Amino acid sequence: MYDNGIEPALGVWWKPAHRAEKVWIAIAFAWCMVLFAMMPLWHLKGGQNPTGIRHRVEPADFEARTNEFIEEYRVGEEAGLPIVEPPPGAEVYLVGKMWQWTPILRLQEGATYRLHMSSLDVNHGFNLYPFNINFQVIPGYDYALDVTPTEAGEFRIICNEFCGIGHHVMVGRVEVVPATEGAARAGGAE
Amino acid sequence: MNAFRTCPTTGLSIHRDADKLIKAHAVAATVSLLIGGIAAFLVLLTRWQAIHLLDAVWFYRILTVHGMSMLIFFIIFFEMAVLLFAGPILLNSRVPAPKVAWGGFGLMVAGAVLVEWTMWTGKADVLFTSYVPLKATPNFYLGVILFAVGALVTVGIFFASLVVAKREKTYEGSVPLVTFGAITAGIIAVITLLHGAAIYIPTWLWSMGMMNVDPQIYRLVWWGLGHSSQQINVAAMVSIWYLLATLTVGGVVLNQKISRTAFVLYILFISMASAHHLLVDPGMGAAWKVWNTSYFMYMAVLASMIHGFTVPAGIELGMRLRGYSQGVFGWLRKAPWGDPGFSSMIFSIVVFGFVGGITGVTFGTEQINIIAHNSLRIPGHFHATVVSGTAMAFMGLTYYVIPLIFRKRIAFFKLARIQPYLFAIGMLIFSLSMTFAGSFGVPRRHWDISFSGAPFDVQYSPAVDIVMAVMAIGGLMGILGGAIYILVTVWSVFFGKPLPAGEEEKYADSIPQGLITKPWTQIPDTDRDPETPWKIGPVPGTAVLVAVFFLAFVTYYFANWALLSFVWKVG
Ligand code: HEM
Ligand SMILES: [Cu+2]
Ligand SMILES: [Cu+2]
Numbered sequence: 025m026y027d028n029g030i031e032p033a034l035g036v037w038w039k040p041a042h043r044a045e046k047v048w049i050a051i052a053f054a055w056c057m058v059l060f061a062m063m064p065l066w067h068l069k070g071g072q073n074p075t076g077i078r079h080r081v082e083p084a085d086f087e088a089r090t091n092e093f094i095e096e097y098r099v100g101e102e103a104g105l106p107i108v109e110p111p112p113g114a115e116v117y118l119v120g121k122m123w124q125w126t127p128i129l130r131l132q133e134g135a136t137y138r139l140h141m142s143s144l145d146v147n148h149g150f151n152l153y154p155f156n157i158n159f160q161v162i163p164g165y166d167y168a169l170d171v172t173p174t175e176a177g178e179f180r181i182i183c184n185e186f187c188g189i190g191h192h193v194m195v196g197r198v199e200v201v202p203a204t205e206g207a208a209r210a211g212g213a214e
Numbered sequence: 215m216n217a218f219r220t221c222p223t224t225g226l227s228i229h230r231d232a233d234k235l236i237k238a239h240a241v242a243a244t245v246s247l248l249i250g251g252i253a254a255f256l257v258l259l260t261r262w263q264a265i266h267l268l269d270a271v272w273f274y275r276i277l278t279v280h281g282m283s284m285l286i287f288f289i290i291f292f293e294m295a296v297l298l299f300a301g302p303i304l305l306n307s308r309v310p311a312p313k314v315a316w317g318g319f320g321l322m323v324a325g326a327v328l329v330e331w332t333m334w335t336g337k338a339d340v341l342f343t344s345y346v347p348l349k350a351t352p353n354f355y356l357g358v359i360l361f362a363v364g365a366l367v368t369v370g371i372f373f374a375s376l377v378v379a380k381r382e383k384t385y386e387g388s389v390p391l392v393t394f395g396a397i398t399a400g401i402i403a404v405i406t407l408l409h410g411a412a413i414y415i416p417t418w419l420w421s422m423g424m425m426n427v428d429p430q431i432y433r434l435v436w437w438g439l440g441h442s443s444q445q446i447n448v449a450a451m452v453s454i455w456y457l458l459a460t461l462t463v464g465g466v467v468l469n470q471k472i473s474r475t476a477f478v479l480y481i482l483f484i485s486m487a488s489a490h491h492l493l494v495d496p497g498m499g500a501a502w503k504v505w506n507t508s509y510f511m512y513m514a515v516l517a518s519m520i521h522g523f524t525v526p527a528g529i530e531l532g533m534r535l536r537g538y539s540q541g542v543f544g545w546l547r548k549a550p551w552g553d554p555g556f557s558s559m560i561f562s563i564v565v566f567g568f569v570g571g572i573t574g575v576t577f578g579t580e581q582i583n584i585i586a587h588n589s590l591r592i593p594g595h596f597h598a599t600v601v602s603g604t605a606m607a608f609m610g611l612t613y614y615v616i617p618l619i620f621r622k623r624i625a626f627f628k629l630a631r632i633q634p635y636l637f638a639i640g641m642l643i644f645s646l647s648m649t650f651a652g653s654f655g656v657p658r659r660h661w662d663i664s665f666s667g668a669p670f671d672v673q674y675s676p677a678v679d680i681v682m683a684v685m686a687i688g689g690l691m692g693i694l695g696g697a698i699y700i701l702v703t704v705w706s707v708f709f710g711k712p713l714p715a716g717e718e719e720k721y722a723d724s725i726p727q728g729l730i731t732k733p734w735t736q737i738p739d740t741d742r743d744p745e746t747p748w749k750i751g752p753v754p755g756t757a758v759l760v761a762v763f764f765l766a767f768v769t770y771y772f773a774n775w776a777l778l779s780f781v782w783k784v785g
Contacts (some may be wrong), residue, residue, distance in 0.1 A: 025739045026466035026535065027391070029456035029528075030224075034387035037470035042743075045472055045523065048760060055764070056512035062775070063504045063580045072778050073785030074493055074584050075500035076487055103669040124669075136783075141496075147345045147429060147590045149657070153672055155781045156655035158587035160495045162429050163347065167496030172783035180672050182665075184237040184588040184657035186341050188348065189270055190663045195668035208755030 030115055074159065076169035077138075083163055086142045090117035094127050102128055102197070110137060115168075118181075118196075120148035120161045125181045125196025133176040133203045141169045148194070149185030158184065176202040218308075222715035223729050225650050231312040232302040236295045238319055239368075240612070241707075243291035244700060246326065247605075250283035251696045254689070262686035263664060263679070270289035270661045274341065279660060281342030285600065286358075286537060287326045290443075291364055292608050293399065293450050297372040299615070300396030300453065305389065307379035309371060316366030320379040325361030328353055341659060343440065346417060346432040351568055355418035362410045369403045372396070372518045391467055391474065392460075395453030398477040402484055430497035436490035437440070444596075447604040448518065449477065451566070454607040455525045455559055460728070461614055462556040463549060464733030465525070465532040468753075473524050479517035481508035490574075493583035505579045515575055522567050523760050527753040534744040534752070536736050542747060542754045551728040554630050557711045558610025561638035566603030569645055572767050574599060582774045585781065588659075591652030598645040601692075606638060609699050613726050616703065622710035623724035630702045637695025643688025653777070 027033050041049075067073055093108065093116070100107040106127040110116050112135030119126045122145040131137060141150055144165040150159040159167060173179075183194035217225045253276045259267040260276075268276060302309050309315055331353075332338040338350035376397070379385060389397070413435040420427040456473070459465025467473055489506030490497055500629040509515065533545035540548075550556045577586040586592065613630060616622050624630050654674055656663055663682075665672045713721065718730045743752035750757050 026468075026531070026737060027470060027736070027739065028464070028466055028532075028734050029391040029453075030460050030461040032305075032385045032387040032390050033467075033470050039469065039471060041469045041472050041749055042753075044753055044757055045468060045527070048523045048757075049472070049516075049520060051764065052516050053522075055519075055767070056516050057762070059515070059575065059579070060504075060508050060511045063508070064582050067500060067504075070581060070779070071783040071785070072581055072584055072781060073500070074581060075471075075503060075748070076785065078496040078499075090745075097674075105669070110495065121785075146348050147433075151655060151657055152590065152782070153655055154674075156585050156589060156653065157781050157784065158494055158584060158589065160433075160492075160587070162433070162496055164428065165430055165496040174222045174782050181671055182655070182657060182672065184660065185345075186274065186659045189274070189339075191268065191274075191659075192663075192665065193668040195665055195670045195672060196671045 036114070045056070049186065074169070076167065078168065079166050080164055081142060081166040083142070083144045086140075086166060087144055089120060090119045090126070093117040098178050099130065112136065114138070115140060119144060120150070120152075120183065120194075121145050123183065123190030123194035125183070128197045130201065131197045132172055133200050135203075136170055136172045138168055140166050141170045142166050146184050146187050147185045148187050151182040151184040152198070153180040153182050155179070160185065173200040176200045223718060223732070226303060226617070227306050229302050229308040231309040231315070231584065232298055233619060235309060235312070235315055235319065236298050236615070239291050239295035239298065240615070242319075242323060242326070243288050243295065244703060246283045246287035246291060248700055249330065250280055250288055251315060251700070252279035253277070253283060255693050258686055258689040260661065262682055264683065266662070271336075271339070274659075274662045275333065275336060275339050278341050279330070279341060282329055282333065285342060286361070289447060289600065290361075291322065293446060294365060294368045295404070295472050296450050296454065296611070297369065297396055297400055299619075300393045301375040301379070304393050305376070305379040306384040307375055307382065310374040310378045311371065314367060315371045318364045318371065321364030321367065322361050323364075325357045325359070325364060328360065332357065343436065345416070345436075346429050347418065347758075349421055352418055354420045355414050355421055356661060359414050359418060362414065365403065366407045369400050369407070372400050376711030378676060383426060391470060392453050392457045394474055395449055395456060395477050398481050399446050399453065400451035401481050402442060402449055406439055406442040407486070409435060413439060416588055430495065433495065434488060434497065435490060437491040441487040442484055443453070444600065445480060445487065445514070447600055449480050451562065451604045451607045452477075452521045452525070454611050455521070455563060456528070458555050458559040458607070458610055458614070459525060459529045459532070460734045462553055462559065462728040462733070463529055463533055464536055464737055465528040466535065466737060468524050468527050468531060472520060476517040476520040476524070479513050483514045486510065487514070489528065490578040493580050494577070494587045495689075500580070507578050507580055512575075518571060520572070522563070525563060526561060527756040530742070530753045530756050532733070532737060534746070535740075536733060536739055539744045539746065542758060545755060552631050552726045554613045554634050555610045555726045555728060558606050558613070558634040558638075561634055562606040562610065564602050564646075565598055565606070565638060565642055567763060568766060569642065570595060570599030570603050572770050573649060575767075576771050578773050582778055584784070585707065585778050586652070586776070587626045588657060589652035590648045590658050592657045593648075593658050594645045594648030594652055597641060597648065602638060602641045602645065606634065609637065610634065612699075612703055613681070614729065615778075616706050616710070617713050617725045617729055620707050620710075620783060621713050622706045623713050624702060624726070625705040625710050625720055625724075626702050627724045629698050633695055633698045633702065636698065636752045637692055640688050640691025640693070640695055644685055644692055647681050647685035647688060651678055651685065654678050655681075
């Protein structure tokens with residue numbers, strides 16, 4: 025006699041399962057192990073991992089560092105924001121504050137940078153348009169990731185964490201120049 | 215007056231206090247659903263850029279109302295009703311300390327009213343997550359605390375009712391599986407509510423300038439509340455699946471050991487899932503993220519996959535035992551699709567599993583979260599879990615609770631029959647479109663994706679406009695389904711015709727079929743499984759269904775890894 029769900033289970037109910045049930049559990053268990061293994065595997069072999077260097081930072085210190093960075097590599101201005109062109113390998117700083125991403129970054133295709141992100145006020149969300157790369161930007165924390173733009177073009181940083189009434193106008197800009205052009209510029213500057 | 219009445223349909227003896235408490239919680243849940251539903255309508259028509267109904271201030275305000283009213287008030291009020299049903303009623307027992315139980319209910323109502331007040335008066339435009347240091351008025355946090363304490367009292371009453379039932383020997387053997395599931399929900403609720411206290415009390419003090427709260431630690435502990443509470447929903451929903459399976463088609467329990475062990479897995483690993491929300495946060499390391507997001511190597515996912523098999527298998531076997539054994543899917547063809555309890559249950563299982571479950575595990579993968587976090591993929595995911603799964607199961611249960619507990623026939627029964635179809639199909643379209651729009655990077659919680667007024671222009675692919683319009687149409691369909699649900703239930707309870715004892719047969723046009731045929735009484739007293747085609751065990755139909763599910767899961771999961779591999783190198 026089979027039990028149903030709404031009546032008490034009488035007698036000893038610790039009985040062997042049907043074979044179909046056992047087979048499914050074995051498949052499900054194996055799949056869970058695959059799901060688990062994929063993450064460490066991607067850390068070893070994959071190109072996209074969200075865990076970079078991270079530490080606490082006072083918002084004022086982060087702002088000061090960003091300003092130094094801007095002064096050092098500033099090449100122009102647009103929409104009232106500095107345009108900054110750091111050399112490949114540089115430490116790059118990006119600040120989110122209500123409701124602006126500073127500065128505008130000009131990066132080189134194929135080059136790797138260490139991108140530091142933090143906020144000066146509330147949580148913000150880093151969303152790279154049109155690639156849909158997302159990170160949480162939290163005040164008091166320096167989130168640093170090694171990033172390598174794989175394609176030249178115009179990019180936007182859209183804030184995707186609610187940060188107050190100006191949230192929807194919080195759009196920043198990243199420009200990625202083709203590798204050859206970038207090399208030429210670097211050569212010209214020398 | 216006798217403290218008990220005997221349910222003429224099921225023979226359960228029903229404690230009058232339990233009766234009244236369940237009614238009160240159900241009414242409060244419905245009021246919350248109504249408020250949340252109106253908010254859903256306004257938010258939906260704003261996100262549909264062609265209409266863009268609300269201004270920015272009211273959009274974020276009403277979105278806060280929607281999140282709180284739905285996810286916190288509607289769901290938790292209803293869950294308290296479910297606990298009071300699974301404890302005192304299913305165990306033929308009583309509510310110990312009814313006055314305390316009413317006190318708990320009163321606290322919940324007071325808390326909910328206070329929170330609604332602060333939100334509607336514009337003093338808490340912080341969304342339901344209220345990430346520090348965005349600040350709401352102290353009364354907002356206080357309201358949440360009152361609500362949580364009230365809920366904790368009710369959970370305590372539920373546990374006390376189990377002890378009383380055991381001591382007073384109101385049942386023999388082990389508690390029914392549904393009650394067992396409810397116990398797991400209750401235990402998870404305690405863990406959750408303690409996290410809630412750990413975060414809301416400091417935040418309340420912080421809002422009054424009395425202490426500091428670190429924004430990252432806030433997110434960590436807040437999601438200990440926010441995500442674990444989703445696990446209350448899952449445990450409650452799965453319990454309701456087992457309950458409705460029995461009531462609607464005489465579903466059986468294939469194996470008590472397996473189903474109960476799966477529930478225990480939920481308790482063991484659930485509170486780790488806070489990590490799902492912190493995968494692209496700066497505060498935590500890789501090992502912590504991998505370990506926690508996987509709930510100890512996906513053991514809670516394993517539990518859900520087990521229930522995803524055993525529930526349909528129990529339905530199939532129950533039907534085969536009652537003679538519906540033609541072919542592989544004869545049982546499904548002969549199922550009572552016009553019974554809103556049955557159709558709701560099936561939709562809840564299918565959409566929760568195929569859409570909610572698969573997207574959830576995929577987006578909760580440490581690296582894949584990079585291409586999902588805070589995009590519309592996230593609300594797409596959870597409208598498939600907590601709405602199409604949990605809320606849908608709650609709705610299906612209501613069609614049985616109204617005749618059983620309220621002793622009323624269902625008003626507008628024809629409408630009630632199509633309600634699950636409208637709601638489920640609408641929400642399915644809605645969730646899938648959101649998920650799709652999110653994969654273009656469209657952000658969640660965003661007033662204006664045309665970005666007018668922003669310093670730099672952003673142009674989404676024209677496909678996004680179409681997807682957002684489809685999303686709105688699906689959403690409107692879902693809202694219509696929700697409105698019919700509210701109309702039918704409120705009308706039945708307050709103006710409905712009574713259901714005289716023992717006369718179920720006469721009312722086939724106004725109560726769900728299961729209460730008339732009582733299929734759970736028709737399971738033959740045998741241990742022999744029915745003959746099936748293909749010789750792949752007693753539940754071949756379910757075997758085919760889970761195979762399809764598994765293929766969909768594997769495909770979606772690896773497709774997302776492929777998508778991820780195309781973006782910039784980071785790490
Ligand atoms: C009746 C149909 C429903 C519709 C059409 C609907 C629609 C929406 C929309 C358009 C959003 C905004 C997404 C965004 O901009 O990020 C949203 C968010 C949300 N919905 Fe619903 N919803 C419905 C039912 C529900 C139910 C029943 C629940 C919970 C049980 C729920 C829980 C939520 C939550 C938690 C959010 C997130 C709020 C936030 O991001 O702060 N919804 N919903
Ligand atoms: Cu922002
Ligand atoms: Cu923002």
